Amino acid sequence: MPTALIADDERLMRDQLKRRLAQVWPELDIIAEAKNGEEAISLTLEHKPDFAFLDIRMPGTTGLEAAQAISQSTHVVFVTAYDQYAVEAFEYGAIDYVLKPADAERLTLTVERLKKRLVSPPNDMQALIAKIAKQVTKKPAYLQWIQASIGQELRLIPVDDVLFFQSDEKYTRVQTKNYEALIRKPVRDLLEELNPDLFWQIHRATLVNSKAIEGVVKDLRGRLLVKVSGLDEKLEVSRSFTHLFKQM
Template sequence: MKPKLGVLLVDDERLARGELRTLLKPHPELEVVGEAADVEEAVQRIAELDPDVLFLDVQMPGASGFELLSRVEVRAQVVFVTAYDAHALRAFEVNALDYLLKPVHPQRLRATVERLLQHVGPELPGAGTGAARPLAVDDHLFLSGERRARFVQVGELACVCSAGDYSELVTRDGQRYLLPRPLAEWEARLPERQFVRIHRGTIVNLACVDRVETEPDEGLRVHVRGIATPFPMSRRYAAQLKLRLA
């Protein structure tokens, strides 16, 4: 028998926590091990309980669920619980396990539990029903690294590099995140006025480009601020980049 996944409920509304606890009862694979009414209490409970799953309310007085993730190292899978409408959900499309809209519907929760048990990321909203929405520079991505999870504005990405079936995202402060998304998906979704592909394996943020140099072999190298090693640029993409930098 597989061990149960320990769940921590973080929501400032006692009734909302109680409702979610009730909705989770038909799912014996999960066990609610604790609750927290605000970020300060959640920090303590995470340290004490080391939960496997956080059901995390986004909007709480004092400090938001976003701020909790920036303050503590979270090993748990994160499921956002939010009253945000569908137009605000782009913040959760990347690398969050899932999100639930309040009031939580039992069938929707069942789908979330199935994802938890499979240990796979969710499909992007809209997947299978058409192209995913493009991202704006001020949209936020939920990124999970080895040490902690954090929200990062799209404009804070310095570059995105291909890593097989994965992509490595590098932020302006040098943090790196590996996500199970192909580079082609990022090229289609990142703001085209600010992000440009310079090689079949590299997309750079034009706001982070320091200079472009010609190498002795007549190749080109793109220097990105904060990244020690310059990126090679294919001649196929050179004209496009020069046009944008002009």
């Protein structure tokens, strides 16, 4: 029976990949899970899995660094949420990849490739991994998914579906067309992780999806208010960010 390790710092992502793999490759035995690259290296040495599914970006030792350490002993599969520019390197190399969240159709293709590799020993791919590492650091990597709470439920929300983020002292509200959710990450941290061309800061505590802006109006006090598509609610624009709407 083929065996595998999954390494991802987000439990939700590990669980989702496990479920998808169970659907498309029920014979695969997930014998270990790691929360970071250091654990992935240690658990690979201990359990010797046939495959290691490694999230590229993890705190501390990254998936790329872990891959350099274990690629001689296990077949490496990279898991990535937003490194689309690295996909080309994977396509032309011997290393495979899975885009987060795992798509059943794409994962099926990956599994077919991995089954063929079971009969051959892992390749030492230090040079190729180093090349991918350079590509990954060339461009900023923007978030594609938000892990947020809706009541007692934990949900993955595509960033493109978010209309705006708005923080208070404790939580940040994640508003979509159909529902709102909460995360603990403040707007100042989200600013570093979101594409600035897509999300505009219009207030110290507010980021709005530029594609969701329906218009801008002034209230009786002369304040600019952003009208968000699909919502009755309007978002205040602070003076520091009025320049964004001079052409509107």
